[in-house]
Amino acid sequence: xxxxxxxxxxxxxxxxxxxxxxxxxxxxxxxxxxxxxxxxxxxxxxxxxxxxxxxxxxxxxxxxxxxxxxxxxxxxxxxxxxxxxxxxxxxxxxxxxxxxxxxxxxxxxxxxxxxxxxxxxxxxxxxxxxxxxxxxxxxxxxxxxxxxxxxxxxxxxxxxxxxxxxxxxxxxxxxxxxxxxxxxxxxxxxxxxxxxxxxxxxxxxxxxxxxxxxxxxxxxxxxxxxxxxxxxxxxxxxxxxxxxxxxxxxxxxxxx
Amino acid sequence: xxxxxxxxxxxxxxxxxxxxxxxxxxxxxxxxxxxxxxxxxxxxxxxxxxxxxxxxxxxxxxxxxxxxxxxxxxxxxxxxxxxxxxxxxxxxxxxxxxxxxxxxxxxxxxxxxxxxxxxxxxxxxxxxxxxxxxxxxxxxxxxxxxxxxxxxxxxxxxxxxxxxxxxxxxxxxxxxxxxxxxxxxxxxxxxxxxxxxxxxxxxxxxxxxxxxxxxxxxxxxxxxxxxxxxxxxxxxxxxxxxxxxxxxxxxxxxxxxxxxxxxxxxxxxxxxxxxxxxxxxxxxxxxxxxxxxxxxxxxxxxxxxxxxxxxxxxxxxxxxxxxx
Numbered sequence: 192x193x194x195x196x197x198x199x200x201x202x203x204x205x206x207x208x209x210x211x212x213x214x215x216x217x218x219x220x221x222x223x224x225x226x227x228x229x230x231x232x233x234x235x236x237x238x239x240x241x242x243x244x245x246x247x248x249x250x251x252x253x254x255x256x257x258x259x260x261x262x263x264x265x266x267x268x269x270x271x272x273x274x275x276x277x278x279x280x281x282x283x284x285x286x287x288x289x290x291x292x293x294x295x296x297x298x299x300x301x302x303x304x305x306x307x308x309x310x311x312x313x314x315x316x317x318x319x320x321x322x323x324x325x326x327x328x329x330x331x332x333x334x335x336x337x338x339x340x341x342x343x344x345x346x347x348x349x350x351x352x353x354x355x356x357x358x359x360x361x362x363x364x365x366x367x368x369x370x371x372x373x374x375x376x377x378x379x380x381x382x383x384x385x386x387x388x389x390x391x392x393x394x395x396x397x398x399x400x401x402x403x404x405x406x407x408x409x410x411x412x413x414x415x416x417x418x419x420x421x422x423x424x425x426x427x428x429x430x431x432x433x434x435x436x437x438x439x440x441x442x443x444x445x446x447x
Numbered sequence: 448x449x450x451x452x453x454x455x456x457x458x459x460x461x462x463x464x465x466x467x468x469x470x471x472x473x474x475x476x477x478x479x480x481x482x483x484x485x486x487x488x489x490x491x492x493x494x495x496x497x498x499x500x501x502x503x504x505x506x507x508x509x510x511x512x513x514x515x516x517x518x519x520x521x522x523x524x525x526x527x528x529x530x531x532x533x534x535x536x537x538x539x540x541x542x543x544x545x546x547x548x549x550x551x552x553x554x555x556x557x558x559x560x561x562x563x564x565x566x567x568x569x570x571x572x573x574x575x576x577x578x579x580x581x582x583x584x585x586x587x588x589x590x591x592x593x594x595x596x597x598x599x600x601x602x603x604x605x606x607x608x609x610x611x612x613x614x615x616x617x618x619x620x621x622x623x624x625x626x627x628x629x630x631x632x633x634x635x636x637x638x639x640x641x642x643x644x645x646x647x648x649x650x651x652x653x654x655x656x657x658x659x660x661x662x663x664x665x666x667x668x669x670x671x672x673x674x675x676x677x678x679x680x681x682x683x684x685x686x687x688x689x690x691x692x693x694x695x696x697x698x699x700x701x702x703x704x705x706x707x708x709x710x711x712x713x714x715x716x717x718x719x720x721x722x723x724x725x726x727x728x729x730x731x732x733x734x735x736x737x738x739x740x741x742x743x744x745x746x747x748x749x750x751x752x753x754x755x756x757x758x759x760x761x762x763x764x765x766x767x768x769x770x771x
Contacts, residue, residue: 204582206738211586218586287551287563310547314582317563322519322551331520331632334548335702349639351544351702352517353458359636360518366632371702373689408560412589414581417742423734423750433751434761437733438769440749444710444731447677447769 192247192341195301196238197294197308197324198231198266200259204313209416216413217284227262230309234370236377237339238307239270245341248272250301254282254293260393267391268384269377274391279398281405287315288408291323296401298328303365305346310335310369321369332367333360337374448480449536449570452507454526455485455499456541457517462487462495465541467610469603470502472568473539474611476575485618486529486538488522490515496620501613506620507533513625519548520633521625527556528626535598537575539568542602544702554600560592562601564720575599583719584742605701605724641695641704646680648697653679653710656699658722659686660715660736660755667692669759670714676766682706684722700725715755718743735759 202223212219227235238249251266252275253259263274277293285293298306306328308321318334325332337357338349346362351371362368398405426433441447451473455466466485473483484505487496492510499506509525526549530538540546542564554561562568565577576591592599648654655674661667667687674681681697688698699706700722707728714735716722723746726732734747735758744750751758 202582204585204740207740209585209740218582288555288560291551291555315563316581316583318547319551319554319561319563322548323555326552326555332548332552333519333633335544347636350548352638353456353463353543353545353701355641355702355704356459357639357641358516359639361634361636363632372685406593408593408595409562410591410593412576412591414586414588417580417585417587417745422745423732423743423747425739425744425750425752430753430757430761433753434758434765437749437751437762438765441710441731441733441766442769447766 192241192245192305193303194238194241194247194249195298195303195306196231196234196249196251196266196271197306197320198235198251198253198262199228199309199312200225200253200255200262201228201312201314211414211416218414225258227265228309228312230311230370230372231262232377233372233374234307234309235266235269235271236375237370240375241305241339241341242270247304250275252294252297253277254285254290263393264385264388265380267388268380274393276393276395277401278395279405281398284407284411285405286407286409286411287317287319287323289405290320291327293398293401293403294320294324295327296403297396305341305364306330306367308367308369310371318369321367325367328367330365330367331362332369333362334369335371336368337371339368339370339374449477450482450484450534451477452484452486452530452535452538453503454538454540454546455487456543456545457487457489457495462498463541464610465543465603465605466499467502467613468605468608469539469541470611471608472603476537476568476570484535486526488514488517488525498613500618500620501615502611502618504618506618507623508620509623509625511625513629516635516638517545518633518635519545519552520631521629522549523553523556524629525623525625526553529623530557530598537599537601540600540602542604546602550600550602557597557600559597559600560595562590562592562599564604565601566604566607568601568603575601577601579604580720580742583717584745585740604720646696648680648682648699649704649706651680651706652708653677654682654699654706654708654712655679656682656684656711656713656716657687658684658714658716661687664690664692666756669756673712673714673759673763673766676763676770677710677712679710679712684716684719713743713747714759716743717741718746
């Protein structure tokens with residue numbers, strides 16, 4: 192069974208001081224740590240588990256800058272067999288449609304039974320790349336999977352719908368599934384594990400080599416920080432003071 | 448003057464509130480003399496279609512047992528047939544799980560640009576533009592669709608627009624059909640209800656919610672004790688449930704339980720829209736988080752920026768003292 196898993200390198204914003212670069216009007220990510228998108232980590236684990244159960248091959252693919260190679264090495268260390276890197280300046284500010292096109296071109300001529308994507312990326316957060324890629328590949332698809340198994344030429348998928356409900360669906364293979372967090376427990380990746388795959392050759396393709404016009408259907412005009420001042424009254428003082436003030440507020444609101 | 452189609456989502460057999468929020472957005476985009484239309488898919492829809500016709504000028508109804516459950520493939524095929532026949536300037540759908548499933552493939556098949564998860568929408572030079580949040584709500588982005596001959600599409604954040612009040616004007620209801628020869632490659636097998644938990648947090652008046660900031664399972668005792676002191680139930684955001692530290696029946700969010708407490712105290716929760724979407728009825732919202740840029744401080748009533756491992760035990764002690 193041949194599985195493709197799409198991964199993305201994203202900046203880690205937790206506890207970071209955020210600033211918008213005045214010239215580019217983009218978030219300044221130069222000082223931020225970066226790593227694999229959380230959802231994609233679950234997708235890689237799901238792919239490797241299916242390979243372990245059914246045999247076959249896992250190929251990890253990313254669209255990103257030079258440093259995005261990190262997340263491909265990480266996928267290899269988790270058990271992916273091959274990696275593909277689509278890298279080009281032309282992909283800066285790519286919209287989901289352009290990313291899906293780049294992934295589709297990268298997969299041309301490569302037979303697959305299943306494509307897995309993280310359901311969302313923590314930076315763009317549209318959740319739209321997977322569904323667009325499925326349409327470009329012309330395969331059936333389902334989003335936000337919380338359980339996944341393969342039986343013969345079918346994928347059996349549980350996925351999240353509205354109202355706290357889940358639905359079980361069956362897809363004819365080949366198919367594409369986007370993976371929700373919590374679907375499995377991704378394995379630990381050690382430094383030693385990464386070192387073991389350091390020599391694996393990863394082909395890099397540019398937009399031109401893929402015959403891809405870097406067209407966008409949605410342009411990013413600018414980023415800005417949400418207006419400050421709106422929102423919560425922030426309590427000031429040391430721990431005892433802020434806790435005291437909060438207890439007062441709760442008492443006024445009848446919360447005690 | 449424009450003609451705008453809104454996808455009216457059904458949740459558990461009812462028209463979701465998002466349809467009336469999107470009607471507000473659609474009326475603004477339609478402009479004076481413009482038209483709003485609703486697209487409704489499912490089975491046994493007569494009553495729901497009448498309800499929508501009290502607000503929308505036109506209601507396109509796909510009433511078919513094969514559409515009984517929302518299904519990205521069948522719904523997408525039905526909508527594609529409608530959109531290739533009728534000219535709409537824009538399609539709006541709620542940014543929900545089912546529409547994340549349906550809209551991207553539909554946009555590609557129609558060849559239309561799709562804006563994701565917008566909180567504002569407007570026309571600029573005849574092109575659809577929007578504002579959306581990125582990076583988990585910490586940053587906003589202004590986006591614009593490229594010029595399109597195939598119309599424009601957008602998914603819209605829940606709560607971004609106030610719900611329109613349905614009137615008495617009866618819009619035209621039109622019967623639509625799945626295209627002939629529709630051959631599904633995807634089939635719905637069954638719908639699963641969440642496992643009934645020991646607690647029903649949906650009815651709780653006070654909730655203490657814990658998120659990723661709690662770091663480890665053994666730290667949960669800290670917030671449990673605070674919940675006890677407040678006479679509150681304990682609930683959680685997704686990462687805590689993903690780790691298996693608390694049961695799914697305690698997960699608040701668009702993919703979990705909807706709650707409507709009077710007090711909601713969020714500990715170590717950043718406040719993603721998926722989490723906040725599960726909090727209804729405007730409770731008194733308290734946030735404790737060490738990250739000042741966490742989006743939850745944008746919506747909370749009162750906040751403490753600090754280390755939860757210091758603040759929570761101190762708060763528990765102060766609450767116990769205050770309650771005697």
